[in-house]
Every structure is written in structure tokens, then in C-alpha cells.
Amino acid sequence: MTTLPAKPGLLKQANLSIIRRALKNKKTATRAELSEETGISPTTTRALLTEMMGNGEIESAGFDASSGGRKAERYRFQMDKYCGAAFCITDEEVRFLLTNLYGEVTDTAILQIQNDNIEQTIISFLDRLILTKEIKSIGIGVQGVVDGTFFWKKRLHDDELYRVDIGSSLMKRYGIPVILENDLNATAIGFKLCYEKEFPCEKPDQINMAYIHFEKGCISAGFIAEGRIIRGSRNFAGELGLIPVEGGRLLEESLSSCSDDAQYTDRLVKILSWVCGILNPQYIALGGSDLRKSCISSACDGLSAYLPDHMAAELLYSPDVWNDYFHGLAFLTSEKMFDEIQFVKE
Known part of the structure; x- marks a missing residue:
């Protein structure tokens, strides 16, 4: 704006x-x-x-x-007059979503990253897209810590954080609103939207939910309180895998090293109980390629035995993380349409 x-x-x-x-x-x-x-x-x-x-x-x-x-x-x-362009960035590719005014995905594409230059890949695509579509907003989903129009990402060789200032350059080039969002936050929002659609009796501004994503070598989360994402003072809310645990290891290392389902379930219940004790969410959604789905039922039983009813959250399963991610980023992109000018008195 x-x-x-x-x-x-x-x-x-x-x-x-x-x-x-x-x-x-x-x-x-x-x-x-x-x-x-x-x-x-x-x-x-x-x-x-x-x-x-x-x-x-x-x-x-x-x-x-x-x-x-x-x-x-x-x-x-x-309905087809104005569109939003959303881009889900990964290390290997960029997934494009064309969204209408109301956050519905109307077209998709996979973009191969050109010469390891993500920004130029997106710009080249957008330069062609605006010749045929009236784009009113741009959304960027990233695997990193978002801070306004830029995000912080880890270097592959030394894990040091470096700044990627993609948002301001896109706004300057195209003159339309741009929103950046962390991929897990967008996924949490997308899961929430799908849940609201399935259960319309839920009030969107009263939903309290945690979305925990399990991927090889990584545990992270998106937190929603009263319908709004919790980011924390430095936008690091949800980095569960970086929490130190017993043995001098990080949480993500501790969980991935579990040799059997009983040990995995025990550690999963501890993670869930921490989230319940700190945030007291109504729901905790679990998803990701490294989640042991067979342990969800026993984790639910363990959580109920571990915590009193008024603290234990209802566990939900997300079968399609990409679908949640797409829904969330498309919604956020559509919400930025017409968010252009605000006047103040001099």
C-alpha cells in the first residue's frame, strides 16, 4: 500500500x-x-x-x-477481469498460480529456475503474463523468514542467513501490491480455509489452530490465533525444529532418529503438549512427507492421557500439503488486490 x-x-x-x-x-x-x-x-x-x-x-x-x-x-x-499472480518458490522450481478476485485458482504452471536466478525467472514469466492478463496483485511464497518485502534464507553450504529482497523490486517494476509469506504460514491459512469450507459453522475470526509440518530434517509450524497468523517479534514463530532437547540435539534431529513407532509417538506427544501448553489451540493439524501417519491415533490417545481435556487440542490430518499451500497463497494474493493507495492529512 x-x-x-x-x-x-x-x-x-x-x-x-x-x-x-x-x-x-x-x-x-x-x-x-x-x-x-x-x-x-x-x-x-x-x-x-x-x-x-x-x-x-x-x-x-x-x-x-x-x-x-x-x-x-x-x-x-x-470474474475474469482481474487476476492475481502467485508464486510458490522451492529450491528446485517455482510453482505459479493464477487466481481470480476471490482466491480461486484458475490456472497453474511449473517454472524451471533460470541460471539459479529465481527473481529473473519470475520477472520473465510476469512480463509475458501481463500481456494477456490484467494482474492486480502478486503473491510470493518462500521457504524462509519473511520481513516485509524481503525474506531471509539459509545458504546451502554454511547455513548462514542471507537477505533476498524480491518484493520491493517486483513492486517497483510492476507498480502493483506484492505480498510475501512464509510457506508454512500460507499452508496453515490454506488448511484453515479448507476446514472452514468443510465446516461452515466455524467462525473464521475465532479459530485457534496450529499446523505442524514434518519433513526430512525439518519440523516447523504455522500458528493461527483468532483467525490471524502469529509471527513473533522477529518472525521466527513456528521454528520448532531449532528447539534444543536432551542430549544436546535439536528437536528435528531427536524426532528423525526414533528407531520405532513407540519412541516416535512418545516424542510426538511431547511436541504436541508443548504447543498445547503455550498456545492452547483448539486444533492441531499434522502433515508433511516425514510424518508417520500410523502414529497419529496413538499420539491422540497419548495427548489425551497427558493433558486435561481443557488443554488438549483435537488432532487433524492434512493429506495434501500442496493443496493447502496453494489455497493459502492464492487467498493472500487475492486479498492484496486494490490495496494500492491510502491518504493521510498533511
């Missing part, structure tokens, strides 16, 4: 962004509803809607029933 002093030349652009965000959130709305929602005058709202109709970004969704006067026309976005 760009913060600027309020000047007449930019006022129309700001009002358009506000109207677009309001209509996106409401899905359909009348002129009066948008004016009331945004605080923009009915006259200005009418002029902006007329312009948006003229350039094909919105369409009529019909008319409300008359209460004696003129029927109010209802508006909605053309």
Missing part, C-alpha cells in the same frame, strides 16, 4: 480502490450500499460505477425488489 498526502489529482484513484475493495468484499452491492459502506458520496459513487461499467470491470447483477420507488440496480465484478 502506498501512503500519500491527499491531493486532488490522486483522489479519484483512491476512491476507485476503496469502491473496488468494498464491492469485492460484499460480492454484490447497490450504489447506496457502496456509498454507505465507504463513506463516498452517492454522486461520486454513481460516477465511479458508471466508469467501471464502461470499462468492463463490473456488470449488473439484476435489480432489488421495489419498495415503491425506483428499483435499485445491483453490481458485481466480471
Whole structure:
């Protein structure tokens, strides 16, 4: 988001962004509803809607029933007018997602990294994409610690952290909002969205959940409290594998060295009990290629025996981590659309 002093030349652009965000959130709305929602005058709202109709970004969704006067026309976005471009970065490739206004994935592609240059790979793809699609936001999912428009990543040869400043360069080049998110946080958000869809009685802003991912040599987590990701003061929340345990080892080493399922289950229950004791989540979702699925049931029993009912979380299983990741990053990318300008008084 760009913060600027309020000047007449930019006022129309700001009002358009506000109207677009309001209509996106409401899905359909009348002129009066948008004016009331945004605080923009009915006259200005009418002029902006007329312009948006003229350039094909919105369409009529019909008319409300008359209460004696003129029927109010209802508006909605053309679903294929605006898109978001999301990129899931791994060490080997970049997975691209095209998302519509509402975070639904409409197309995918796998990009091979060119000359070990991830940023140039994404730029080359985007330069071609914007010729055929009107891209309104960019999302980047990374295996690293996100800090605003850049992220920190480990060097392969010495494990030292180095800074990758990809977000600001993309914003400067394309002039649209860019969001960076840690892959596990995006995955946790995606799992939460899928869970909400399956159980619509859940209130999104009241969900408390931990998503723990088990991969060879790595245990990490995304934490959600009252619908929002917990990042920590330095964005390192969720790095469970780096916690030291008995024998001078790290947690991820301790779990991966378990020779049998009984030992694995015992250590898994301890991890789960720590999370329950610190965060007290309602749910803990488990996923990842190195998770021993056969131990989940016994871990559930062990956790129930280890903690009182009001502390123990309900265990859930995530069968498709990539699906969760895609859903989460697509949603975050779509949420950045029209997040362009905010005015302040000088």
C-alpha cells in the first residue's frame, strides 16, 4: 500500500480502490450500499460505477425488489477481469498460480529456475503474463523468514542467513501490491480455509489452530490465533525444529532418529503438549512427507492421557500439503488486490 498526502489529482484513484475493495468484499452491492459502506458520496459513487461499467470491470447483477420507488440496480465484478499472480518458490522450481478476485485458482504452471536466478525467472514469466492478463496483485511464497518485502534464507553450504529482497523490486517494476509469506504460514491459512469450507459453522475470526509440518530434517509450524497468523517479534514463530532437547540435539534431529513407532509417538506427544501448553489451540493439524501417519491415533490417545481435556487440542490430518499451500497463497494474493493507495492529512 502506498501512503500519500491527499491531493486532488490522486483522489479519484483512491476512491476507485476503496469502491473496488468494498464491492469485492460484499460480492454484490447497490450504489447506496457502496456509498454507505465507504463513506463516498452517492454522486461520486454513481460516477465511479458508471466508469467501471464502461470499462468492463463490473456488470449488473439484476435489480432489488421495489419498495415503491425506483428499483435499485445491483453490481458485481466480471470474474475474469482481474487476476492475481502467485508464486510458490522451492529450491528446485517455482510453482505459479493464477487466481481470480476471490482466491480461486484458475490456472497453474511449473517454472524451471533460470541460471539459479529465481527473481529473473519470475520477472520473465510476469512480463509475458501481463500481456494477456490484467494482474492486480502478486503473491510470493518462500521457504524462509519473511520481513516485509524481503525474506531471509539459509545458504546451502554454511547455513548462514542471507537477505533476498524480491518484493520491493517486483513492486517497483510492476507498480502493483506484492505480498510475501512464509510457506508454512500460507499452508496453515490454506488448511484453515479448507476446514472452514468443510465446516461452515466455524467462525473464521475465532479459530485457534496450529499446523505442524514434518519433513526430512525439518519440523516447523504455522500458528493461527483468532483467525490471524502469529509471527513473533522477529518472525521466527513456528521454528520448532531449532528447539534444543536432551542430549544436546535439536528437536528435528531427536524426532528423525526414533528407531520405532513407540519412541516416535512418545516424542510426538511431547511436541504436541508443548504447543498445547503455550498456545492452547483448539486444533492441531499434522502433515508433511516425514510424518508417520500410523502414529497419529496413538499420539491422540497419548495427548489425551497427558493433558486435561481443557488443554488438549483435537488432532487433524492434512493429506495434501500442496493443496493447502496453494489455497493459502492464492487467498493472500487475492486479498492484496486494490490495496494500492491510502491518504493521510498533511
